[in-house]
Amino acid sequence: MEIVYHYATVLKAITDLREKGYTEDFNLTDNSITFNTGSFGEDEFEISDVYFYEGESDPDEKATVYGIESKFGHKGVLVTGNDAFPESVSRKIVDKLLVHRKDK
Template sequence: MKNHYHYETVTEAIEQLREQGYTLDFNLEENCIVCDTDKFSADEFDIVEIYRYEGDSDPADEATVYGIQSKSGIKGILVTGFGNSSDNSMTNEILKKLKI
């Protein structure tokens, strides 16, 4: 995993990851990673980039942005909340399966 940059906002991190080829939008769903109608096992992906943001005044602004890539070369972005704004049990279980 490389983490050479710090971006001021989640939006800026996403824009820069898109420029680096992370074009798909991934979501978490019951022990898998989802993109549109496709479902993938977390074991198929590695975390390549990671950026964490904490809201200055609102805990709901807390998020982590992941640039993830599959072993077959599929690249995309996964954004998760943390703290009060996340489903910690699901997020933690899937993130344990992703390799850093």
């Protein structure tokens, strides 16, 4: 059985993911997820952890934190605003992120 962790804040989720080896800082671009040494497309990564924050007590905490692993062995964290994706980002990447968020 998989253990699911819930964290009080976005920062605590990020800190725990870092301790689990998710060391890269991922960012969304038009057709890929990028990091300091490269990028990968929608078919080249899996989402292993998702933490969703509504920001009810703190509007700055309205975010989704993703633990992502590329098929090339890179592990990192992607933080997005809830449902706030730039229009330029690939619809396939957005759909993959949203589906995984709803599954958790």
